[in-house]
Amino acid sequence: MNSAVTPARRQLHPPPVPASPFPYHPGSLLSASDLTLDGLSHILARATALESADPLLRDRILAKRRVALLFYESSTRTRTSFELAAKGLGADTTLVSSLSSSIEKGESLKDTGLTLRALGAEAIILRHNSSGAAWLLEAETRLPVLNAGDGMHEHPTQALLDLRTILAHLRPGTETLTPETLAGVTITIVGDITHSRVARSNMLLLPRLGARVLLCGPRELLPDVAAMVGPGITIERDFNEALHQSQAVMMLRIQAERLAGLQLDLEQYKANYQLTGPRLAAHAPTALVMHPGPIIRGLEVTSGVADGLQSVILEQVKNGVAIRMAVVERALTASEQGGRA
């Protein structure tokens, strides 16, 4: 009799899943899910404080500390804003890019990271074309690693700067976050969801604050798979219907570099998913228009909308510097303050 009961009991009480050891370093930011709501609130508050601080005092905070930027993929916004952020706090920065370094000769990510550590880097900001690269680099170097985008996986600082932008417009003055902070807010993410690390980090972050996230796009770029949805996240294929419900809309670029031969009918795509002035006016005349960049004008969004009154795209870029000052400061001071935020 016992032998018949035991397996059922095992099913009811599966062995506990071992806790992830990541991040190893309390200053690392690998995923948008690394941060507690208190940790997120602290970063938002520090972003505001550092943005308004006297630059001559601010640049003593990390004076002469060493930060390495390790970029295997091209970047304008993320790379420049991380560099300005670190320099704005007084840190020395060095850039290693895959096109002008020994990476071209075949040096591995591990050896590149260990080399940067031996040269005195105290934190590494990594953009890489492989999902999971930031986790590997952190495990090998045990330095604080800031994930500046890993393949199709995550881009946590983009989600943080997006959140700062959304809060400034929809919840002004809010810096202490709760599970209800964005209750009643619907945010639609539109386009190439499959390949978007920006979408994934926002999907991990926004529902924790009570926001409803709608994913919108054609099946080629947004398959009907359960992994795409979760608490607070649903798929809405009809763009006009999604817009109608939204207080903010995040437009995404089609990531041609990751399509791997997938052919899309771009005219059909534009007809269904391009954000045009008439579509915005008809279905979401007050929604925030967001885009992580780079924008492909005339494809996912028209120039008129990108430059229009509802666009907060350049605010997102500006918020990148403040948010990245806060996360670079956290990277280099977390262990001194003792503990993970």
Ligand code: CP
């Ligand atoms: N949003 C973003 O990651 O832009 P870059 O690729 O220019 O850094």
